[in-house]
Amino acid sequence: MGLILSVWMSGMTDDGPASSSSALQTLAVPTSSRLSVMLHSSPIGSGDTRSHWSTSHCSPHFLLSPCREEVTRTPVEQSSDGVRAAKGVNSGLHLWEVLWSPAHRGSHAVVGVSSANCPLQASGYNALLGGDPQSWGWELGTNQLWHGGQSLGRYPAVNSTTQGVGGGRPEIGLKTPGSAVEIPERILLVLDADAGTLAYIVDGSFFGVAFEDLPRGVKLFPAVSSVRGGATIRLRYLNGATRDPPALMALCSLTIRRSLGPQRKNLTNKLPIPPVLQQYLLPNQ
Known part of the structure; x- marks a missing residue:
């Protein structure tokens, strides 16, 4: 059967894959087979509680929708506000989708993960997620990675040694001085709780590991922080897998x-x- 299938496929007319005009494709690195299988698997059905934002782990300046899959920041000045997902994970490989329109981000729009102890409100305008040792965040406007209140450099990298989740943190480098890649609405978070890594996929391009050495065995939650009034952010849990091989x-x-x-x-x-x-x-x- 395998030989017949191989011969049949090799004899098909190869029109080639559809080309992508996205500049993000040039920054992509290979995915692991474990992640590739997950990306090609059917997503979890809608309504899963892992797609819910938390009602208690949330800044008072965020309003939750009735379905709890969407939050909207109220217009408040001189405040940085965050929200975590209702459910965290401490093992396995997991994939979430975050929808956040570039037109409604403003400055300091950050996407990442946090423990249950990360601050969710602070005075002034700053990258709240990643501003302490209990959170890790990617600031979308500047492409900066934040952890412990410090910038770890730009992401994605031009030259990366990362070969997939668990393959090591990429070498961060600037594309041109002061430049940043424009990040579209849909962002995928790839959390490997077994390996202790966090990565991102944008426009079908896997950018490699952004953060490594995340605490093992500690529940981590998808999280965002924002300073823009009217910013609306949706969360959806797509899939998960154990550490077993595919x-x-x-x-x-x-x-x-x-x-x-x-x-x-x-x-x-x-x-x-x-x-x-x-x-x-x-x-x-």
Whole structure:
């Protein structure tokens, strides 16, 4: 069966993958097979409690929506405000989606993770998330990484030695003096609680490990901080995995999907395999 499938796929007309005009693609680094399988798996259904913002671990200047998946900062001057997710994790590999429009970020818009003890409100305007030893944040406007009240440099890096989650922290370097990459609305947080690393994916590009040496066995929560009135931020838990290696079936499925490419992803019903396997290979919704 494997030989037949290999011959059939090699004989298909290769239109090539759809090209991306995003400049972020040039900053991407390879993902691990564990993360790749997760990214190609069906996301968790809507309504999962891991997609909820916390009602108690939240600045009083943030208002929660009835579904608790969205928060909006009220117009308050000279205040930096944060909010954490309702549920944290202390093991496994996890993926969250944060939706935050660039038009509603202002300065000091920070996305990352924190422990249960991170401050969630402070006077003045600053990068609140990452401003103490209990939080780690990526400031979207300036691309700065923050932890312990200090900037750790720009992210993503131009030259990175990172080969995937757990592969080490990238070498941070400036693209040009004072420049910053424009970050679109959708940001994925990749927290490997087993390896103690945090990474980000933007526009389909994995930027490598941003933070390493996060505390093991301590619950960490997705979190954001903002100073802009009217900033609306949505959270969604997409998927998670244990530290066990991916199943062989999942790896085979990933290889086949990559071979098909974006332009042939809907041709699984033409593969010379049983219908149940064709169904398994259908693109994720």
